[in-house]
Amino acid sequence: MSLLTRSAAVAAVMICITQPTHAGRIENAVAVFAALDKVTARISELEVPIDQTVEFGALKVTPRICNSRPPTERPKTTTFVEIDEIKLDGSTDRLFTGWMLAESPGLNALEHPVFDVWLTGCKTPQGGVAATSDEGQESVSDDATIGEVPRPQEVSPFPRRRRIRR
DSSP, X not given: OOHHHHHHHHHXXXXXXXXXXXXXXXXXXXXXXXXXXXXXXXXXXXXXXXXOOEEETTEEEXXXXXXXXXXXXXXXXXXXEEEEEEOTTSOEEEEEEEEEESSOTTTSOEEOSSEEEEEEEEEOOTTOSEEEOTTSOEEEOTTOOTTOOOOXXXXXXXXOOOOOOO
């Protein structure tokens, strides 16, 4: 092998090593939001399946997609979400349509006079949302019930404290 071909091979290997590789995005089945009720000063965790709607106070939160990256990559969790407000007369008004970033919660969070909503993460539920049965029809797993809207879970605004013995 000549010196020229050997140096060309080394240069090709160096180019391959220095080029960053990016793993594909992971599409998740559930978007996780934190929602603040400013009147009661309570933060709730909303776990909303994709293309389903959860009500939080007078807001309707509907995520359309929730993407994340593998744990080996730099974190980047995004969701495309639509948030509507239910008026007193029963009509709805679109307050927010767009992308939310979990790593930058203040960038594209919904700031409402009474409620704040921001993305905290994405997750895929254990057992999946829907599984296909033998006849080819979708059947809902034991974790979900047809027609039931998930309820927000109460989250304390204060983190749990660990007791350290000395």
